[in-house]
Amino acid sequence: MSTEGLILFFIAGVLMVGGGIIVSNLVAPRSTNAQKLDPYECGIPTIGPSWMQFRVGYYLFAIMFLIFDVETVFIFPWAVVMKQVGMTAFIEILIFFVILGLGLLYAWKKKALRWE
Amino acid sequence: METYIFYILAGAILIFALLSVTTRRVLRAAVYLLFALGSTAGIYFMVEFLFLAAVQLLVYVGGVVVLIIFSILLTSQINDRLEQPEWLKVMATMLLVVVGAGLSLFVIREYDFNISETAMTAPTVSDIGLKLLSYGPGGYVLPFEVISILLLAAMIGAIVIAKRMKEND
Amino acid sequence: MSWSDFFLMQQELALILLALVLLVVEISLDTENKHKIIPVANFLFIPILVIGFLNTSTGSLFGDMYITDPTRILMKNILNVGVFLVFLQVSNWLKTQANNRNRISEFYLLIISSLIGVNYLISAGNFLMFYLSLELTSIPIAALAAYEQYKHKSAEAGIKMILSSAFSSGILLFGLSLLYAGTGTLNYGAMAIASVDLIQSMGFIFFFSGLAFKISIVPFHLWTADVYEGAPVAVTSYLSVISKGVAVFVLAIVLITLFGEIQGLWQEVIYVTAILTMTIGNLFAIRQKNIKRFLAFSSIAQAGFILLGLVGGSNFGTTAVLYFVLIYIFSNLAAFGVVSVIQNASDKENIYDYNGLYKTNPRLSLVMMLALFSLAGIPPVAGFFGKFFLFAAAAEAGMYVLLLIAVLNAIISLYYYLLVVKAMFINSNDQPVPKIESDFFARAGLILCTAGIIITGFISWIYEYMLNNSFGI
Numbered sequence: 001m002s003t004e005g006l007i008l009f010f011i012a013g014v015l016m017v018g019g020g021i022i023v024s025n026l027v028a029p030r031s032t033n034a035q036k037l038d039p040y041e042c043g044i045p046t047i048g049p050s051w052m053q054f055r056v057g058y059y060l061f062a063i064m065f066l067i068f069d070v071e072t073v074f075i076f077p078w079a080v081v082m083k084q085v086g087m088t089a090f091i092e093i094l095i096f097f098v099i100l101g102l103g104l105l106y107a108w109k110k111k112a113l114r115w116e
Numbered sequence: 117m118e119t120y121i122f123y124i125l126a127g128a129i130l131i132f133a134l135l136s137v138t139t140r141r142v143l144r145a146a147v148y149l150l151f152a153l154g155s156t157a158g159i160y161f162m163v164e165f166l167f168l169a170a171v172q173l174l175v176y177v178g179g180v181v182v183l184i185i186f187s188i189l190l191t192s193q194i195n196d197r198l199e200q201p202e203w204l205k206v207m208a209t210m211l212l213v214v215v216g217a218g219l220s221l222f223v224i225r226e227y228d229f230n231i232s233e234t235a236m237t238a239p240t241v242s243d244i245g246l247k248l249l250s251y252g253p254g255g256y257v258l259p260f261e262v263i264s265i266l267l268l269a270a271m272i273g274a275i276v277i278a279k280r281m282k283e284n285d
Numbered sequence: 286m287s288w289s290d291f292f293l294m295q296q297e298l299a300l301i302l303l304a305l306v307l308l309v310v311e312i313s314l315d316t317e318n319k320h321k322i323i324p325v326a327n328f329l330f331i332p333i334l335v336i337g338f339l340n341t342s343t344g345s346l347f348g349d350m351y352i353t354d355p356t357r358i359l360m361k362n363i364l365n366v367g368v369f370l371v372f373l374q375v376s377n378w379l380k381t382q383a384n385n386r387n388r389i390s391e392f393y394l395l396i397i398s399s400l401i402g403v404n405y406l407i408s409a410g411n412f413l414m415f416y417l418s419l420e421l422t423s424i425p426i427a428a429l430a431a432y433e434q435y436k437h438k439s440a441e442a443g444i445k446m447i448l449s450s451a452f453s454s455g456i457l458l459f460g461l462s463l464l465y466a467g468t469g470t471l472n473y474g475a476m477a478i479a480s481v482d483l484i485q486s487m488g489f490i491f492f493f494s495g496l497a498f499k500i501s502i503v504p505f506h507l508w509t510a511d512v513y514e515g516a517p518v519a520v521t522s523y524l525s526v527i528s529k530g531v532a533v534f535v536l537a538i539v540l541i542t543l544f545g546e547i548q549g550l551w552q553e554v555i556y557v558t559a560i561l562t563m564t565i566g567n568l569f570a571i572r573q574k575n576i577k578r579f580l581a582f583s584s585i586a587q588a589g590f591i592l593l594g595l596v597g598g599s600n601f602g603t604t605a606v607l608y609f610v611l612i613y614i615f616s617n618l619a620a621f622g623v624v625s626v627i628q629n630a631s632d633k634e635n636i637y638d639y640n641g642l643y644k645t646n647p648r649l650s651l652v653m654m655l656a657l658f659s660l661a662g663i664p665p666v667a668g669f670f671g672k673f674f675l676f677a678a679a680a681e682a683g684m685y686v687l688l689l690i691a692v693l694n695a696i697i698s699l700y701y702y703l704l705v706v707k708a709m710f711i712n713s714n715d716q717p718v719p720k721i722e723s724d725f726f727a728r729a730g731l732i733l734c735t736a737g738i739i740i741t742g743f744i745s746w747i748y749e750y751m752l753n754n755s756f757g758i
Contacts, residue, residue, distance in 0.1 A: 003117040006117070007117075049195045051189075051195055053189070053190065053191070054186060054189040054190050055190075056190060056278050058186045058189070058190070059183070059186050059187055059190055059278050060274060060275070060278045060279060062179075062182055062183045062186045063183060063270075063271075063274040063278070064271070064274070065179065065182075066175070066179040066180065066182075066183055067267050067270055067271050067274075069174060069175055069178065069179040070175060070179075070263075070267060071264075071267060072174070073171050073174065073175060074248070074260060074263065076167075076241065077167070077241050077242070077244045077245030077248050078245055078248065078249060079245075080241045080242045080245045081242050081245035081246050081249060084242070084246070085245075085246065085249050088249065088251070089249045092249055092257055092260065092261070095261055095264070096260065096261060096264045098305075099261075099264040099265060099268055099301075099305070100264050100267060100268060102268070102305060102308050102309065102312070103267070103268040103271045103272070103308075105312055106271070106272065106275075106308055106311065106312055107271060107275060109311075109312050110275050110279060111279075112275050112279055219487075220487075223463075223483050223484050223487050224463075224466070224484065226483055226484075227466070227467065227482065227483065227484040229466070230469070251347050251348070252347075252348050253348030253349065254348055255347060255348055255350075256350070256413070257347060258346070258347045258350045258351055258414065259350070259413055259414055259417050262401075262405060262414070262417055262418065262421065263417065265301065265304070265398055265401055265421065266398075266402075266417065266420060266421045266424070268304075268308075268398065269394075269395060269398035269399070269421065269424060269425040269428075270424060272391055272394050272395055272398075272425070272428070273395060273424065273425055273427070273428025273429075274428070275391070276388055276391045276395070276428050276429070276431075276432060276434075277428055277431050277434055277443065
């Protein structure tokens with residue numbers, strides 16, 4: 001895409017979204033009353049703040065996710081060149097996997113993967 | 117054109133970073149951080165470091181920020197606003213930041229960098245893979261394996277901290 | 286590259302193997318039998334100590350990513366011995382605390398992964414490897430500082446440790462990126478900084494500040510006392526000897542191999558920080574009531590003394606540093622060992638709780654006394670010789686003002702170390718710590734430390750061995 005096209009694309013995008021909002025804001029009929037601010041079909045009104053404290057389990061899952069997320073980052077380039085490099089690549093990733101696989105097994109044994 | 121995009125992205129990073137440290141709601145700070153990290157990925161895309169950009173999105177935007185948000189939700193003070201810092205402290209910090217940034221800028225601008233003759237080409241994923249698996253000079257297989265131990269230690273550490281050890285009692 | 290080249294990485298490979306074996310043992314043990322890992326870990330660690338002495342050849346692997354030579358192997362040996370002593374001291378605490386029952390192996394696994402980082406850090410030949418190993422040394426320890434997470438202070442220590450170590454890593458990375466900008470490489474060999482460019486000086490200052498956090502050199506020491514106080518005693522002793530020791534060793538390696546040409550710059554930095562560290566560490570140590578905080582500030586002051594050996598940048602200074610760190614490991618671990626035994630038995634950790642300790646626990650008091658004498662540098666024990674060589678290194682570099690300040694500080698430190706000794710032997714106490722029977726491993730650990738304190742000073746071949754092996758980093 002050429003530079004001008006890119007700029008045009010940006011401007012068109014801003015215009016379309018922004019224009020739509022502005023136009024609907026101008027054209028739409030307005031009526032305001034207190035009932036409109038009530039939650040509709042969302043259960044009973046909340047008592048106290050609606051933000052609640054999460055359980056520590058979420059954190060554990062998030063950090064597990066992050067660890068394997070980082071692992072993916074390293075596996076991806078390996079997968080691209082695996083065929084080219086051959087046996088060495090296989091041994092290298094095997095060590096990587098064994099270490100992390102033991103970690104996964106450990107987490108499993110510790111019931112870190114189970115939701116309580 | 118590239119320059120404009122760069123300045124837009126850099127401006128976005130700066131603004132979101134500033135907002136992230138000045139907002140008084142901790143959850144908003146995390147979301148501003150998300151945008152700042154996302155804009156950084158934009159800069160990587162701009163210089164065509166596609167793999168790095170993907171990693172930035174995958175790990176930082178998709179993982180680290182999620183973790184930060186979860187940790188914030190773990191605390192009980194989500195609704196509380198942070199106190200307005202003292203005026204004197206704000207000024208002192210500002211002064212420190214300006215002096216530090218000025219000094220770094222001065223040093224970097226003054227330095228006579230060797231400009232390489234060959235045009236830079238962004239590495240492809242297979243270049244990265246070959247470097248990562250190579251054990252000769254310039255290869256990174258040792259850090260690659262050590263990272264697996266770091267990840268293992270991080271996993272054990274996380275379980276030690278976060279897992280309730282109640283089952284045995 | 287042939288298979289035999291891997292023997293160059295003997296210590297790291299053995300440690301990784303040990304970590305994996307312990308992990309497998311942990312997975313296969315039932316919940317009730319978790320404590321059986323303690324003897325397994327302690328005895329399996331002995332071969333690792335032996336392995337370190339088998340092969341002391343020079344070489345590099347993976348295209349200079351990994352460098353080894355006799356000096357580096359000696360450094361690793363010193364630190365590995367320290368970790369073995371920590372392991373011996375920790376067993377009783379791990380076994381008796383009910384809250385630990387289900388995560389004994391985690392303690393060993395985390396310490397060993399940190400130790401793998403320590404070993405790789407010493408052998409790093411590339412700043413990428415350097416940074417990675419530095420993180421590997423500190424992240425598991427941050428988790429361990431929060432090991433007693435049901436205690437408020439321990440959790441606080443964990444968060445303080447992880448935040449300060451993240452902050453220091455950030456500073457260090459900024460310094461490294463400036464160095465990279467100046468030289469275009471991360472490899473030690475190709476990097477060797479030749480000229481005092483503005484960008485490289487600034488890079489060095491940031492790099493040094495990042496490492497200074499780990500050694501707790503004075504402007505960067507603020508986290509030390511809180512973390513040392515809150516973390517479990519075993520973790521504190523690891524932090525105060527191993528984490529500090531490896532940072533000192535790496536600083537020595539990097540200063541000599543990379544920044545050798547710009548000695549004028551770093552000499553001034555180290556000169557000033559050494560004075561600050563000794564003085565402030567000492568002045569704060571006098572005021573402490575809690576024995577762990579007391580030892581924290583004492584270890585800050587000791588770091589200041591260690592810098593004396595680095596300031597000259599000579600081989601003699603490096604030997605003095607290695608020798609002092611070995612003695613410091615024995616002395617500090619003996620002191621922490623006693624603190625750990627007493628805290629484990631009676632949960633007391635204030636200095637006045639040690640009043641009248643000699644009446645009930647004469648042997649523990651004697652060990653503590655020897656350890657404190659050694660830390661203070663009183664002649665018959667090894668600490669004297671360690672300090673002596675450090676002072677000699679400063680004198681060799683011709684820094685007599687620094688030497689004078691160091692001697693004054695050594696005298697101040699004598700005062701507060703003797704305060705504790707006085708508390709144990711002279712002060713009376715209505716409720717002294719009851720008589721304590723420590724278990725086999727704790728006793729073995731204390732005996733080894735005491736032997737180290739006494740023997741290292743007298744047997745000259747230990748020093749000569751170090752002198753012969755500490756050339757040519």
